[in-house]
Amino acid sequence: MQASGKLHIGNLVGALSNWVKLQEKYDCYYFVADWHALTTLYTEPESLRESTEDILINFLAADLDPEKCTIFLQSRITEHAELHLLLSMITPLGWLERVPTYKEKQEELRDRDLSTYGFLGYPLLQTADILIYRAKYVPVGIDQVPHLEISREIARRFNYLYKDIFPEPEALLTEFPKVVGTDGRKMSKSYNNAIYLSESPEEVKQKLMTMVTDPARVKRTDPGNPELSPVYQLHKIFSTKDEQDEIFKACVTAGIGCIDCKKILLRNVFAILEPIWRKRNELLRNPDILNDIIERGTRKAKTAVQETMQLVRAAMGLY
Numbered sequence: 001m002q003a004s005g006k007l008h009i010g011n012l013v014g015a016l017s018n019w020v021k022l023q024e025k026y027d028c029y030y031f032v033a034d035w036h037a038l039t040t041l042y043t044e045p046e047s048l049r050e051s052t053e054d055i056l057i058n059f060l061a062a063d064l065d066p067e068k069c070t071i072f073l074q075s076r077i078t079e080h081a082e083l084h085l086l087l088s089m090i091t092p093l094g095w096l097e098r099v100p101t102y103k104e105k106q107e108e109l110r111d112r113d114l115s116t117y118g119f120l121g122y123p124l125l126q127t128a129d130i131l132i133y134r135a136k137y138v139p140v141g142i143d144q145v146p147h148l149e150i151s152r153e154i155a156r157r158f159n160y161l162y163k164d165i166f167p168e169p170e171a172l173l174t175e176f177p178k179v180v181g182t183d184g185r186k187m188s189k190s191y192n193n194a195i196y197l198s199e200s201p202e203e204v205k206q207k208l209m210t211m212v213t214d215p216a217r218v219k220r221t222d223p224g225n226p227e228l229s230p231v232y233q234l235h236k237i238f239s240t241k242d243e244q245d246e247i248f249k250a251c252v253t254a255g256i257g258c259i260d261c262k263k264i265l266l267r268n269v270f271a272i273l274e275p276i277w278r279k280r281n282e283l284l285r286n287p288d289i290l291n292d293i294i295e296r297g298t299r300k301a302k303t304a305v306q307e308t309m310q311l312v313r314a315a316m317g318l319y
């Protein structure tokens with residue numbers, strides 16, 4: 001999870017909830033990618049620190065269990081950087097330049113100077129993150145598949161040039177529900193439309209109750225079109241199928257007002273967030289617990305990467 005902002009409910013239902021399920025089935029490594037965040041946020045160290053802490057707390061609050069998976073900080077396992085460097089020796093520049101998100105993201109973040117070596121090398125750092133654990137699967141959304149493809153190519157190239165050390169990682173394709181923000185666009189920190197896990201119940205309530213609805217539904221007596229209402233898009237994620245059906249019918253016949261409709265959504269979102277808020281508060285009151293968990297995860301991850309790095313160094317002729 002890249003530390004480029006606080007986590008919002010889109011991150012929760014898109015990634016974290018899936019990770020919680022995966023920890024039951026696989027030997028999972030989950031980390032806060034703080035170096036990755038620096039590829040675009042290198043002028044904002046304060047916000048990096050804040051995001052890192054927020055993500056770590058939310059990992060635990062959302063039920064990632066340090067007994068079942070390994071939780072750590074990327075920058076604490078410096079071997080990721082070593083492998084990044086070593087892989088950079090064998091990675092053709094063209095492979096990095098043709099990753100589609102390279103140009104797209106530069107366009108998207110025009111206000112930042114991303115003509116840096118670190119930004120170009122982002123997919124290579126990600127490759128090192130994966131290969132260093134000789135990972136078999138990476139849980140990704142469809143838009144991340146090109147990044148994984150380059151990791152597979154680099155693994156092949158390394159194995160061909162030196163020694164068969166790296167399995168080619170496969171995508172564990174995850175369907176992320178599209179979560180809209182309070183203005184109906186994709187939920188994103190940059191659109192200022194997100195509902196954050198760190199927000200108070202009052203803040204969440206205020207954001208949901210003032211959320212955009214079907215813009216054509218002006219009066220209570222106007223029938224609405226739920227498909228054009230961002231509120232209904234959130235019902236599709238947070239409400240039961242029966243509730244969704246009832247709301248749909250009531251909306252198109254003007255049988256429910258938008259305020260009552262939002263109250264149902266609020267209740268369902270709160271049901272998911274309340275246990276997270278409880279655990280967050282507990283962790284904020286006891287930061288030692290968080291530090292202990294990170295230390296434990298760091299030790300475990302360190303042990304896991306040592307063997308890979310010994311093999312890599314030897315294969316590349318390092319004395």
Ligand code: SF4
Nearest residue numbers: 224229231251258261
């Ligand atoms: S009743 Fe609900 S779904 Fe229909 S427009 Fe209002 S908020 Fe949206």
